[in-house]
Amino acid sequence: MKLLGKSLGVVVALAVRCAIAGPASCDTPATLPGFNNAALPDPFLFNDGTPVLTKDDWTCRRQQLGALIQGYEAGFLPPAPETLTGTFSLSGHTGNLTVFAANDGKSISGSIPIPAGIAVLNYANSAIAQQNTASSRGIGTFFQLYGSNATASAMTAWVNPAALINTQRIGVTGCSRDGKGALMAGAFEERIALTIPQESGSGNSGSLVQTATEIVMENVWFSVNFENFVNTLNVLPYDHHSLMAMVAPRGLVAYENTDFIWLSPVSAFGDSVGARTVFQALGVEDNLGFEQIGGHEHCVWPANLTASLDAFIDRFLLGQNVSTEGFFATNNVFNGVSFNSSLWLNFTVPTLT
Numbered sequence: 001m002k003l004l005g006k007s008l009g010v011v012v013a014l015a016v017r018c019a020i021a022g023p024a025s026c027d028t029p030a031t032l033p034g035f036n037n038a039a040l041p042d043p044f045l046f047n048d049g050t051p052v053l054t055k056d057d058w059t060c061r062r063q064q065l066g067a068l069i070q071g072y073e074a075g076f077l078p079p080a081p082e083t084l085t086g087t088f089s090l091s092g093h094t095g096n097l098t099v100f101a102a103n104d105g106k107s108i109s110g111s112i113p114i115p116a117g118i119a120v121l122n123y124a125n126s127a128i129a130q131q132n133t134a135s136s137r138g139i140g141t142f143f144q145l146y147g148s149n150a151t152a153s154a155m156t157a158w159v160n161p162a163a164l165i166n167t168q169r170i171g172v173t174g175c176s177r178d179g180k181g182a183l184m185a186g187a188f189e190e191r192i193a194l195t196i197p198q199e200s201g202s203g204n205s206g207s208l209v210q211t212a213t214e215i216v217m218e219n220v221w222f223s224v225n226f227e228n229f230v231n232t233l234n235v236l237p238y239d240h241h242s243l244m245a246m247v248a249p250r251g252l253v254a255y256e257n258t259d260f261i262w263l264s265p266v267s268a269f270g271d272s273v274g275a276r277t278v279f280q281a282l283g284v285e286d287n288l289g290f291e292q293i294g295g296h297e298h299c300v301w302p303a304n305l306t307a308s309l310d311a312f313i314d315r316f317l318l319g320q321n322v323s324t325e326g327f328f329a330t331n332n333v334f335n336g337v338s339f340n341s342s343l344w345l346n347f348t349v350p351t352l353t
């Protein structure tokens with residue numbers, strides 16, 4: 001997973017987290033017993049069924065969704081560590097920001113082409129929270145700090161001022177399993193301006209509709225609690241359109257690949273269509289981009305997507321007055337199935353005031 005920042009230096013960063021803060025009046029239970037819906041749950045209804053009408057309402061609704069996602073599948077995001085120290089060393093244009101001990105130095109595969117002027121922070125997430133197999137749970141420096149039941153996937157690196165990174169313009173990206181982490185980080189960490197999950201597939205920009213039973217066997221991306229729900233997904237009062245919607249109104253551009261069925265391409269598209277309703281309701285439809293093509297290997301960047309990537313980076317990381325309109329497309333190649341939005345989205349989209 002990489003963090004992108006508008007700046008001069010190039011940094012290797014390790015570290016931190018951030019919980020969702022909100023008004024005390026917002027009730028955020030971790031579960032919602034009795035829920036049942038075969039379609040994508042309506043993001044515009046509070047847990048008690050009352051409608052979300054305003055942007056302030058959405059602030060609370062977002063917190064409810066974040067609490068449910070943690071409660072059912074992601075595990076609990078721990079609070080910030082009480083003390084957080086960092087050292088920064090710079091050598092030419094390369095530096096290391098070390099926040100707490102993690103020295104595996106494992107490099108992260110898969111990447112997007114980063115334009116000039118953007119600093120890249122390689123985030124050693126696998127050293128912090130291992131994700132090799134289903135028996136990787138609880139391994140890594142993060143768990144020494146928080147215990148083996150904490151969630152590490154939403155943990156984000158934060159930046160020492162010495163690194164000369166503009167912390168108003170931080171992005172996060174990663175491909176495949178690191179794309180899952182990138183979306184989790186962007187959803188929960190409001191200081192991230194732009195989230196770019198690449199081919200994160202099932203369980204991230206993909207919905208939980210088809211392969212939940214399989215994905216919990218593969219690795220430790222979900223909390224153990226999620227195993228209780230993989231055969232009864234309709235009781236989940238959210239889906240991954242909700243996770244993507246938590247990024248709104250900030251920038252989000254997701255890239256998916258239709259050549260691999262295990263990336264659940266139809267659900268990735270359906271989730272993005274579901275998430276788009278929230279960006280629309282907030283009046284920032286163009287802050288969400290989605291591109292889904294085939295013709296390339298997993299995590300190999302196809303050059304014909306660079307236009308959308310550059311537009312999102314120019315706008316959200318470089319602060320340029322650039323349009324991100326019109327980057328929401330799929331080739332609709334879904335292995336003989338099609339996405340029928342009237343089956344999956346049976347709610348109306350309000351205009352939040």
Ligand SMILES: *[C@@H]1O[C@H](CO)[C@@H](O)[C@H](O)[C@H]1NC(C)=O
Binds near residue numbers: 039
């Ligand atoms: C559609 O919406 C209604 C009302 O919110 C809900 O009760 C129902 O289960 C939904 N799902 C489907 C698949 O019709």
Ligand SMILES: *[C@@H]1O[C@H](CO)[C@@H](O)[C@H](O)[C@H]1NC(C)=O
Binds near residue numbers: 089095096105
């Ligand atoms: C940063 O850390 C890596 C891994 O330990 C090391 O290889 C590299 O030389 C360090 N770079 C600087 C500028 O300190």
Ligand SMILES: *[C@@H]1O[C@H](CO)[C@@H](O)[C@H](O)[C@H]1NC(C)=O
Binds near residue numbers: 147149224225
């Ligand atoms: C960790 O989670 C497991 C499974 O849910 C539970 O049995 C255990 O008590 C938890 N441990 C702690 C320290 O919370």
Ligand SMILES: *[C@@H]1O[C@H](CO)[C@@H](O)[C@H](O)[C@H]1NC(C)=O
Binds near residue numbers: 294295296304331
């Ligand atoms: C991009 O190129 C790939 C082949 O490299 C092709 O399959 C795909 O249709 C193209 N997509 C667009 C939107 O041009």
Ligand SMILES: *[C@@H]1O[C@H](CO)[C@@H](O)[C@H](O)[C@H]1NC(C)=O
Binds near residue numbers: 321
């Ligand atoms: C941004 O660009 C648009 C279209 O070119 C223009 O209408 C608008 O005034 C510009 N906004 C700013 C703040 O420069």
Ligand SMILES: *[C@@H]1O[C@H](CO)[C@@H](O)[C@H](O)[C@H]1NC(C)=O
Binds near residue numbers: 342343
């Ligand atoms: C989509 O689903 C709706 C509701 O079941 C149905 O009326 C419609 O014919 C379907 N559209 C397509 C293109 O299959």
